[in-house]
Every structure is written in C-alpha cells, then in structure tokens.
Amino acid sequence: MPRRKSKQNLCPNCGEQVKDPYKTWELIAPFPDSKMRITVTIMGMFECPKCGKKFRGVVSKVKLGGEQVEFDK
Numbered sequence: 001m002p003r004r005k006s007k008q009n010l011c012p013n014c015g016e017q018v019k020d021p022y023k024t025w026e027l028i029a030p031f032p033d034s035k036m037r038i039t040v041t042i043m044g045m046f047e048c049p050k051c052g053k054k055f056r057g058v059v060s061k062v063k064l065g066g067e068q069v070e071f072d073k
C-alpha cells in the first residue's frame with residue numbers, strides 16, 4: 001500500500017489519527033497564486049473512532065491551471 005502524502009489528521013481531543021473523513025467539500029481560493037494557479041483545498045470532517053470527537057481537517061490541496069497558459073499581446 002503506497003504511503004499517503006497527505007497530512008495526518010489527529011484528533012484534537014485524544015490524539016488518535018483518523019484516516020478517512022466522513023464528509024468532504026472543496027474550498028476554492030478567491031485569488032490565484034504568483035503563478036496564476038488556483039488552489040483548491042479539499043476539506044473534510046473527521047470523527048474520532050476512539051472518543052467520538054468531530055473535527056475539521058485538510059484532506060488535500062490541488063493547484064489548477066497556470067503553467068502553460070499564455071495570452072496574446
């Protein structure tokens with residue numbers, strides 16, 4: 001099984017690592033970065049299997065667009 005590069009999501013209550021969010025949604029940055037890419041952050045809601053605490057965390061981040069885009073002058 002390949003190692004996931006994404007951040008660990010640890011329960012803020014007991015420190016247990018929670019692997020999979022039960023709900024996810026996307027947050028799209030309102031402004032592009034310096035390379036004109038839009039950052040899309042996948043957020044998730046996690047529920048700790050140990051203590052039942054629910055918390056939000058970042059699932060992953062994706063950068064869209066930019067690179068090869070050129071405009072006619």
Ligand SMILES: [Zn+2]
Nearest residue numbers: 011014048051
């Ligand atoms: Zn917990």
